[in-house]
Amino acid sequence: MALSDLKPVERNAAGVEIVLGVLKQRLGDRFSTNRSLCEQHAHTTTYIPMQTPDGVAFPDTAEDVQDIVRICGTYRVPVIAFGAGTSLEGHVNAPGGGVAIDTSRMKRVLAVNADDLDCTVEAGLTREELNQHLRDTGLFFPIDPGANATLGGMAATRASGTNAVRYGTMKDNVLSLTAVMADGSIVTTGRRARKSSAGYDLTRLLIGSEGTLGIIVSLTLKLHGIPQAISGGVCPFLSVEQACRAVIATIQMGIPVARIELVNALQMRAMINYSKLDYPEGPCLFLEFHGSDAAVAEQAESFGDIAAEYGGGPFLWTSVAEERSRLWKARHDAYWASMELRPGARALSTDVCVPISRLAECIAETESDIAETGLIAPIVGHVGDGNFHVLALMDAADHSEVARVEAFVARLNARALRMDGTCTGEHGVGQGKIGFLEQENGRGVHFMRLIKQALDPQGILNPGKILPD
Amino acid sequence: MALSDLKPVERNAAGVEIVLGVLKQRLGDRFSTNRSLCEQHAHTTTYIPMQTPDGVAFPDTAEDVQDIVRICGTYRVPVIAFGAGTSLEGHVNAPGGGVAIDTSRMKRVLAVNADDLDCTVEAGLTREELNQHLRDTGLFFPIDPGANATLGGMAATRASGTNAVRYGTMKDNVLSLTAVMADGSIVTTGRRARKSSAGYDLTRLLIGSEGTLGIIVSLTLKLHGIPQAISGGVCPFLSVEQACRAVIATIQMGIPVARIELVNALQMRAMINYSKLDYPEGPCLFLEFHGSDAAVAEQAESFGDIAAEYGGGPFLWTSVAEERSRLWKARHDAYWASMELRPGARALSTDVCVPISRLAECIAETESDIAETGLIAPIVGHVGDGNFHVLALMDAADHSEVARVEAFVARLNARALRMDGTCTGEHGVGQGKIGFLEQENGRGVHFMRLIKQALDPQGILNPGKILPD
Numbered sequence: 001m002a003l004s005d006l007k008p009v010e011r012n013a014a015g016v017e018i019v020l021g022v023l024k025q026r027l028g029d030r031f032s033t034n035r036s037l038c039e040q041h042a043h044t045t046t047y048i049p050m051q052t053p054d055g056v057a058f059p060d061t062a063e064d065v066q067d068i069v070r071i072c073g074t075y076r077v078p079v080i081a082f083g084a085g086t087s088l089e090g091h092v093n094a095p096g097g098g099v100a101i102d103t104s105r106m107k108r109v110l111a112v113n114a115d116d117l118d119c120t121v122e123a124g125l126t127r128e129e130l131n132q133h134l135r136d137t138g139l140f141f142p143i144d145p146g147a148n149a150t151l152g153g154m155a156a157t158r159a160s161g162t163n164a165v166r167y168g169t170m171k172d173n174v175l176s177l178t179a180v181m182a183d184g185s186i187v188t189t190g191r192r193a194r195k196s197s198a199g200y201d202l203t204r205l206l207i208g209s210e211g212t213l214g215i216i217v218s219l220t221l222k223l224h225g226i227p228q229a230i231s232g233g234v235c236p237f238l239s240v241e242q243a244c245r246a247v248i249a250t251i252q253m254g255i256p257v258a259r260i261e262l263v264n265a266l267q268m269r270a271m272i273n274y275s276k277l278d279y280p281e282g283p284c285l286f287l288e289f290h291g292s293d294a295a296v297a298e299q300a301e302s303f304g305d306i307a308a309e310y311g312g313g314p315f316l317w318t319s320v321a322e323e324r325s326r327l328w329k330a331r332h333d334a335y336w337a338s339m340e341l342r343p344g345a346r347a348l349s350t351d352v353c354v355p356i357s358r359l360a361e362c363i364a365e366t367e368s369d370i371a372e373t374g375l376i377a378p379i380v381g382h383v384g385d386g387n388f389h390v391l392a393l394m395d396a397a398d399h400s401e402v403a404r405v406e407a408f409v410a411r412l413n414a415r416a417l418r419m420d421g422t423c424t425g426e427h428g429v430g431q432g433k434i435g436f437l438e439q440e441n442g443r444g445v446h447f448m449r450l451i452k453q454a455l456d457p458q459g460i461l462n463p464g465k466i467l468p469d
Numbered sequence: 470m471a472l473s474d475l476k477p478v479e480r481n482a483a484g485v486e487i488v489l490g491v492l493k494q495r496l497g498d499r500f501s502t503n504r505s506l507c508e509q510h511a512h513t514t515t516y517i518p519m520q521t522p523d524g525v526a527f528p529d530t531a532e533d534v535q536d537i538v539r540i541c542g543t544y545r546v547p548v549i550a551f552g553a554g555t556s557l558e559g560h561v562n563a564p565g566g567g568v569a570i571d572t573s574r575m576k577r578v579l580a581v582n583a584d585d586l587d588c589t590v591e592a593g594l595t596r597e598e599l600n601q602h603l604r605d606t607g608l609f610f611p612i613d614p615g616a617n618a619t620l621g622g623m624a625a626t627r628a629s630g631t632n633a634v635r636y637g638t639m640k641d642n643v644l645s646l647t648a649v650m651a652d653g654s655i656v657t658t659g660r661r662a663r664k665s666s667a668g669y670d671l672t673r674l675l676i677g678s679e680g681t682l683g684i685i686v687s688l689t690l691k692l693h694g695i696p697q698a699i700s701g702g703v704c705p706f707l708s709v710e711q712a713c714r715a716v717i718a719t720i721q722m723g724i725p726v727a728r729i730e731l732v733n734a735l736q737m738r739a740m741i742n743y744s745k746l747d748y749p750e751g752p753c754l755f756l757e758f759h760g761s762d763a764a765v766a767e768q769a770e771s772f773g774d775i776a777a778e779y780g781g782g783p784f785l786w787t788s789v790a791e792e793r794s795r796l797w798k799a800r801h802d803a804y805w806a807s808m809e810l811r812p813g814a815r816a817l818s819t820d821v822c823v824p825i826s827r828l829a830e831c832i833a834e835t836e837s838d839i840a841e842t843g844l845i846a847p848i849v850g851h852v853g854d855g856n857f858h859v860l861a862l863m864d865a866a867d868h869s870e871v872a873r874v875e876a877f878v879a880r881l882n883a884r885a886l887r888m889d890g891t892c893t894g895e896h897g898v899g900q901g902k903i904g905f906l907e908q909e910n911g912r913g914v915h916f917m918r919l920i921k922q923a924l925d926p927q928g929i930l931n932p933g934k935i936l937p938d
Binding site: 113114115116117118138157158159160164168169171172181185186187188189190191192193194195196197198199200201202204205207208209213224225227228248251252253254256291292294295298353354355356357385386387416417420421422423424425426427428429433436437440441442443444445446447448450451452453454455466467 | 658667671678693697721885886893902906936
């Protein structure tokens with residue numbers, strides 16, 4: 001299914017008209033219908049066409065959010081939660097118009113409980129702001145999806161990133177959250193206990209629900225001690241296959257890698273050109289280890305041995321921060337390096353995730369497909385989880401090219417599903433993956449719909465996302 | 470709220486009558502209404518009064534379960550999933566009668582994917598059977614709730630246990646599960662990918678739902694590599710307070726303890742008497758470390774230093790398996806040791822979980838409460854998570870004593886909630902904790918009810934559990 005096949009969300013023009021007036025009166029300067037501001041709140045970082053909301057609200061508190069949701073609920077007008085706008089599958093688009101709730105004024109750190117390794121923050125705080133706030137505590141929040149996303153947005157999309165292999169995803173690092181539900185009531189889903197068996201897991205139900213079941217206003221997050229030492233480095237391989245074999249052996253040996261990232265040959269070439277590096281052109285693994293001085297050295301050495309067994313190496317690694325940054329710099333700039341492969345193009349960033357035993361095969365088939373389709377589309381992967389991204393560069397104004405890329409994405413998803421994987425490891429469904437949810441979840445989608453209907457009977461929360469009509 | 474305040478579940482005698490006949494015909498020998506067999510399936514390991522089902526079915530396949538649920542659904546007769554019957558809060562009681570679904574014939578290991586560190590098993594397999602099956606693979610399934618529970622039951626109750634501090638709970642170790650829903654349809658909630666952002670998290674919704682939203686028939690589980698080395702030992706402390714401080718420091722330093730168990734003075738005395746040990750009488754921590762030879766030695770030494778800082782020690786530890794077993798033996802026999810404190814008594818085993826910064830205070834207040842109430846009630850705790858158990862020994866026939874213990878449990882739960890903890894860290898709600906769910910989850914209970922109504926509109930799945938009427 002292509003994006004253009006998505007059913008339109010019906011527009012309630014009369015309701016919107018009333019709501020805009022009421023919200024202006026209620027929020028004053030904190031509500032705007034300015035056209036360019038509305039467009040900024042529909043802006044997606046991919047090629048997905050913009051669908052703007054009718055107004056943007058800037059709540060200060062959970063009670064503001066509650067009022068906005070109640071007002072919109074009264075007139076059946078959509079509300080779309082907006083964090084930093086860095087999501088990739090059209091999550092913040094407003095296909096039926098309505099009101100974007102921008103959480104950027106809700107950035108308070110409500111509590112840091114250092115002894116318990118947790119903190120409670122408002123949803124609009126970004127992960128970098130949180131880590132900046134924590135800088136003197138010896139603690140950090142590890143989840144790193146690349147972009148400086150808001151923590152509310154990261155929870156809503158079940159984000160993860162490079163170090164999920166060690167620290168898990170948002171699902172594993174949220175102890176509890178507070179959300180405004182469709183009926184305007186405020187729910188706190190749990191306590192600060194590290195674990196609980198008290199009833200249905202509303203925390204995990206809201207995580208990944210993309211603003212369709214409730215609007216997250218604050219979260220209690222697990223924190224981690226900043227490791228005593230970090231080592232890291234880069235290891236070239238002769239093939240993706242061998243690199244993947246080394247990854248499997250590493251995971252299976254129980255080496256607690258903090259990051260293990262695969263970069264394919266095209267991506268590596270782009271990075272070498274962009275960052276002027278003296279690396280071999282070919283697939284590479286980038287690694288990082290966290291622990292005591294002795295542990296990170298031991299882990300790096302163990303990995304070096306494994307890499308050599310699979311024909312990889314030399315594994316250049318170091319515990320010195322500056323040198324590590326130099327080695328990793330290319331990986332951090334991968335996105336920008338890719339964009340130079342086709343200046344002026346739009347990027348479609350898509351992701352799938354497969355069992356790691358199938359990863360090499362999945363990437364190899366995907367590379368062949370890219371070549372046959374004639375795309376410029378480098379690959380990077382959080383391969384410890386079996387998760388990889390393809391960045392297809394295209395001319396978004398050329399409909400036949402867009403159709404060709406969409407067909408490629410459909411084949412990629414079908415391939416991942418055939419290998420017992422998922423159509424999205426970390427980007428979420430939004431609009432871009434709606435067409436694949438039924439292939440992946442079958443009858444499960446029916447029960448997702450029942451839950452959606454039970455919790456948001458009017459369908460006002462981020463309509464047109466996740467669930468196929 | 471005491472157990473006796475629970476609203477009775479209405480009994481559909483006419484429906485039951487029909488269903489018993491239909492199931493006998495459909496399942497033959499694999500269905501029984503034998504009185505003592507029915508009683509075995511209501512047997513709870515605590516003092517909670519028995520409520521027997523009208524019949525017990527022994528399905529061989531998911532399709533058998535599907536048929537049973539459909540037949541029961543047609544006549545609005547309750548179905549109660551039954552694993553090993555080791556749960557502690559009355560989960561398998563049948564307050565409205567109905568049919569127990571005993572999964573003991575569903576023990577197949579459907580797949581072991583060693584490269585992916587996962588396996589798929591039927592719900593009736595126990596955790597010890599699984600680890601026995603895995604013995605030649607170098608892999609193991611870590612979750613250990615003590616009892617040799619079935620994996621389906623462990624998922625249904627969101628079980629954890631001693632090594633959750635390192636390996637997480639069932640919520641963290643189930644990749645996907647297959648369940649028969651109330652309408653008789655079969656849902657598989659996910660794929661074998663290590664992570665996914667594809668729609669609502671039905672996996673986590675079913676985990677901990679105690680058979681009230683669906684009946685788990687098979688599960689895909691994460692496996693872990695058997696550590697190269699294990700070290701462990703015992704460390705006495707002068708007070709629970711100091712032991713808890715040492716735990717906090719250990720967790721905060723990022724020492725990846727695999728187990729860190731607190732035993733209070735009374736429990737320690739019971740264990741010393743029972744196991745004829747030459748340990749000091751007073752609070753102790755039992756620890757275990759998993760990793761490389763070097764890592765487990767380093768971790769044990771680091772912990773020894775921390776313990777000394779908090780007045781604890783000497784920390785006796787070893788990497789030799791036999792010696793470690795000897796040191797840990799007392800902990801493994803804690804339950805039997807406790808029972809000797811009051812021969813002939815019934816045990817009420819209850820659990821709460823608080824942020825670890827509040828653990829010392831929570832246990833100290835609980836010890837005072839036990840003393841003031843005049844109970845014999847030792848305490849053990851999975852303190853890396855802030856989770857602890859009180860085993861209250863009582864004469865279950867003495868109503869005033871039962872009432873006194875129930876009042877104590879109510880105060881314990883209120884105390885945990887006041888400290889931002891939960892009324893159950895790992896035992897679940899069942900019948901025993903129903904009265905505390907609203908105190909803990911507030912408005913959240915309303916949304917749990919909406920979900921229950923949406924997914925099981927007739928209320929046939931394990932009625933009278935989790936949700937207060």
